[in-house]
Amino acid sequence: MGQGRRMKKQGPPGPLDESLVTRKRKDAPPAPVQEQRGKKRRTEAKAKTQPPSKKAAIAAGAAVNGRSKPKAGKKFVPPPPEDDEDEISDADDVMEGVNVTGLDALGSASEDDEFGDSDSELVDDSDEEVRKTGMWSDDEDEEDVEEKLTAANIEGLSRKLDMQQAIEDAEAAAELEEANMQTNIAGERPKILDDEDDEGRKITNLVTQDVQLLRTRLNDTVRVLDDFKNLAEEGRSRAEYRAQMLKDLCAYYGYSEFLADKLLNLFPAREAFAFFEANETPRPIVIRTNTLRTHRRELAQSLINRGVQLEPVGKWSKVGLQIFESQVPLGATPEYLAGHYILQAASSFLPVMALAPQENERVLDMAAAPGGKTTHIAALMKNTGCIFANDMNKDRAKGLIGNIHRLGVRNSIVCNYSALEFPKVMGGFDRVLLDAPCSGTGVIAKDASVKTNKTEADFMKLPHLQKQLLLAAIDSVDHHSKTGGYIVYSTCSVTVEENEQVVQYALNKRPNVRLVETGLTFGKEGFTNIGGKIFHPSMKMTRRYYPHTYNVDGFFVSKFKKIGPTPLNAVGANSSANGSLAASTAEYVDKTPIREEGEDEADDFGDWDEDEDKLYIERAQATALRRKGRNPKAVPQKGLNGMANGVAAKEKDRSALEGEKANGVSKEEEEVVVPEAKANGVNKKDGKSKKAGKPAIEKVEEVVVVGEKNGAAKKADGKVNGASKKEGEAKSTKTSAKVNGKVNGKSDARSGRKNGAGKGRA
Numbered sequence: 222m223g224q225g226r227r228m229k230k231q232g233p234p235g236p237l238d239e240s241l242v243t244r245k246r247k248d249a250p251p252a253p254v255q256e257q258r259g260k261k262r263r264t265e266a267k268a269k270t271q272p273p274s275k276k277a278a279i280a281a282g283a284a285v286n287g288r289s290k291p292k293a294g295k296k297f298v299p300p301p302p303e304d305d306e307d308e309i310s311d312a313d314d315v316m317e318g319v320n321v322t323g324l325d326a327l328g329s330a331s332e333d334d335e336f337g338d339s340d341s342e343l344v345d346d347s348d349e350e351v352r353k354t355g356m357w358s359d360d361e362d363e364e365d366v367e368e369k370l371t372a373a374n375i376e377g378l379s380r381k382l383d384m385q386q387a388i389e390d391a392e393a394a395a396e397l398e399e400a401n402m403q404t405n406i407a408g409e410r411p412k413i414l415d416d417e418d419d420e421g422r423k424i425t426n427l428v429t430q431d432v433q434l435l436r437t438r439l440n441d442t443v444r445v446l447d448d449f450k451n452l453a454e455e456g457r458s459r460a461e462y463r464a465q466m467l468k469d470l471c472a473y474y475g476y477s478e479f480l481a482d483k484l485l486n487l488f489p490a491r492e493a494f495a496f497f498e499a500n501e502t503p504r505p506i507v508i509r510t511n512t513l514r515t516h517r518r519e520l521a522q523s524l525i526n527r528g529v530q531l532e533p534v535g536k537w538s539k540v541g542l543q544i545f546e547s548q549v550p551l552g553a554t555p556e557y558l559a560g561h562y563i564l565q566a567a568s569s570f571l572p573v574m575a576l577a578p579q580e581n582e583r584v585l586d587m588a589a590a591p592g593g594k595t596t597h598i599a600a601l602m603k604n605t606g607c608i609f610a611n612d613m614n615k616d617r618a619k620g621l622i623g624n625i626h627r628l629g630v631r632n633s634i635v636c637n638y639s640a641l642e643f644p645k646v647m648g649g650f651d652r653v654l655l656d657a658p659c660s661g662t663g664v665i666a667k668d669a670s671v672k673t674n675k676t677e678a679d680f681m682k683l684p685h686l687q688k689q690l691l692l693a694a695i696d697s698v699d700h701h702s703k704t705g706g707y708i709v710y711s712t713c714s715v716t717v718e719e720n721e722q723v724v725q726y727a728l729n730k731r732p733n734v735r736l737v738e739t740g741l742t743f744g745k746e747g748f749t750n751i752g753g754k755i756f757h758p759s760m761k762m763t764r765r766y767y768p769h770t771y772n773v774d775g776f777f778v779s780k781f782k783k784i785g786p787t788p789l790n791a792v793g794a795n796s797s798a799n800g801s802l803a804a805s806t807a808e809y810v811d812k813t814p815i816r817e818e819g820e821d822e823a824d825d826f827g828d829w830d831e832d833e834d835k836l837y838i839e840r841a842q843a844t845a846l847r848r849k850g851r852n853p854k855a856v857p858q859k860g861l862n863g864m865a866n867g868v869a870a871k872e873k874d875r876s877a878l879e880g881e882k883a884n885g886v887s888k889e890e891e892e893v894v895v896p897e898a899k900a901n902g903v904n905k906k907d908g909k910s911k912k913a914g915k916p917a918i919e920k921v922e923e924v925v926v927v928g929e930k931n932g933a934a935k936k937a938d939g940k941v942n943g944a945s946k947k948e949g950e951a952k953s954t955k956t957s958a959k960v961n962g963k964v965n966g967k968s969d970a971r972s973g974r975k976n977g978a979g980k981g982r983a
């Protein structure tokens with residue numbers, strides 16, 4: 222089919238932008254949006270009779286499974302801001318450009334994808350020029366190819382344009398109607414809080430058949446709360462209206478009062494209404510191109526040939542395709558089976574884009590199953606470097622393995638630990654993604670059970686776990702990483718408890734991290750002040766995503782930069798304050814790799830006084846040598862670095878040590894774990910603690926106590942990657958010692974040097 226007249230006139234389809242999203246609202250339930258009252262009222266009658274979500278969700282599942290075909294124009298992608306950032310770009314600079322439209326882009330009815338937020342893939346063509354050439358320009362620039370694609374899509378796209386026109390007409394009419402209505406009701410104060418309605422029925426008894434009345438009252442309540450002074454009834458308080466709204470939201474949308482209250486608190490009344498409304502409509506079906514196997518343009522062409530109508534999701538992603546209509550089951554096409562794409566919600570791209578993994582890095586995906594983000598990371602890294610994809614749930618880990626295979630990921634190792642253990646299992650990562658287990662309040666459109674099955678206990682337990690996981694994530698990162706040193710924390714929840722509060726906790730407990738810009742081109746700023754809770758001003762750099770603003774799943778994304786080793790006192794404070802779970806992260810192991818001696822290090826964190834340490838270390842070394850019956854002056858002294866790495870050693874052993882340092886980790890290293898709770902406790906020969914300085918992690922063949930002031934070490938057989946432990950008892954954990962050595966390819970003595978703990982080797 223050639224390019225139609227209409228398309229020629231209007232040019233090729235532009236990216237999905239916000240206005241497009243708004244227009245595509247035809248099949249969506251009414252939008253309780255301030256600027257769109259007309260629309261809202263116009264569509265009210267349609268929506269009142271039944272909540273739309275179930276039908277749509279069923280259709281969505283069916284579409285994905287090929288049981289029925291999705292309806293054209295029903296799905297939209299998040300409104301991309303004007304920015305043309307690409308997802309590969311490293312995200313340390315602010316990329317504000319965020320077009321926060323508040324209530325404007327209320328969701329459209331659309332099918333959802335059954336893979337939730339976790340499947341994904343990405344395209345990572347990062348060439349700047351190519352990036353700027355347009356929606357299809359990630360692979361090629363040729364206009365004819367573009368035209369071909371456009372032509373193949375013409376039917377669906379033309380239908381969209383017709384639809385848009387119809388919607389615009391309807392909207393114009395509705396706005397007129399609304400304007401008239403406003404004129405008529407000017408000065409009237411709607412009766413909302415009466416105990417009975419006009420027919421004498423108790424308002425609070427409104428049930429299913431009263432949905433229309435409920436909705437009308439919700440609208441009125443929102444109006445009053447918007448303009449309380451002019452519209453509230455005499456003698457009524459704002460709290461009364463809010464309470465009524467809460468009840469009505471619960472009745473209308475089927476939420477527990479507990480959760481509805483929590484969500485209502487996040488927004489002004491009108492926006493809250495929009496949020497609840499958007500949760501009734503599934504988000505668009507989106508697929509992520511697997512750039513390890515294909516290019517987005519090729520994939521688009523193949524799918525179009527199979528009768529799929531699609532478009533790039535927007536300029537913000539070079540790998541996403543939004544599916545409008547499909548003749549075939551998207552989860553069973555030859556392209557799918559060959560791993561050319563993965564079904565993945567658009568918002569799930571965001572944490573990986575913020576992580577911005579680089580080629581040849583070591584990356585940890587702490588909660589990885591079923592692997593949407595892992596496979597995305599792998600594609601961005603072009604299958605180089607190494608990803609540790611971990612998930613505590615073995616069954617889910619199987620799905621992760623499946624996706625890794627299907628998508629041709631070859632740089633990943635799947636692990637099955639509780640991520641809380643991770644700093645001990647392995648550390649020294651360039652980047653860590655913690656896509657945390659959460660309550661799922663951002664994906665209610667996908668899983669309506671969240672409306673009623675979350676309790677207060679969940680919002681205590683989950684944040685607690687999330688906090689400990691985030692500390693573990695931070696402690697697993699190598700702050701010396703030349704290319705990284707970043708942690709991304711994300712959830713598919715919108716509650717403050719699971720997001721800002723978790724981030725704030727980490728900032729409090731880990732002074733060695735800072736929030737940095739996510740690099741994401743759209744998203745609302747995280748809260749710095751809400752419900753009496755004040756957060757650090759840098760919380761603005763975190764990003765919130767809502768269904769009603771961007772037509773994406775609710776999501777939260779934050780990005781930290783680790784700027785120094787975790788101070789022991791920080792960890793100790795944490796462990797004493799947080800009970801058992803905390804205790805499991807209390808044993809802090811800094812797996813920071815050794816640097817070559819003389820290598821510069823930005824001293825951007827910590828208040829260690831290296832001169833003072835030097836003095837202590839020298840004294841300690843001398844003492845140690847004297848204890849051994851040797852004359853310290855007869856032993857050649859090393860510089861500070863050498864000393865901190867354990868200098869009081871026989872010359873021949875010292876030269877062995879030098880060799881070891883140069884080569885990274887010794888092959889048979891073990892870990893000796895220093896518990897932070899006893900930040901000052903250091904290993905002694907007898908295994909008891911002594912006041913010590915700072916944590917030290919070294920790889921040595923023998924650690925010798927070199928001085929009391931410095932908290933010196935103990936004899937530790939074997940090849941050590943360790944430090945002291947709670948109560949000074951040296952604990953040797955052999956977990957993956959060899960793996961560490963191999964995989965890290967780095968050693969840890971640098972930390973010891975940095976921390977200045979006086980250790981020696983004999």
Ligand SMILES: C[S@@+](CC[C@H](N)C(=O)[O-])C[C@H]1O[C@@H](n2cnc3c(N)ncnc32)[C@H](O)[C@@H]1O
Pocket residue numbers: 338339340569587588589590591592593594595611612613614617638639640641656657658659
């Ligand atoms: C939001 S999902 C992760 C989705 C995944 N990142 C993706 O993109 O496909 C959270 C995951 O955390 C896992 N999980 C829960 N507790 C964990 C823990 N303590 N350690 C590691 N994984 C955990 C769950 O099994 C679940 O797979």
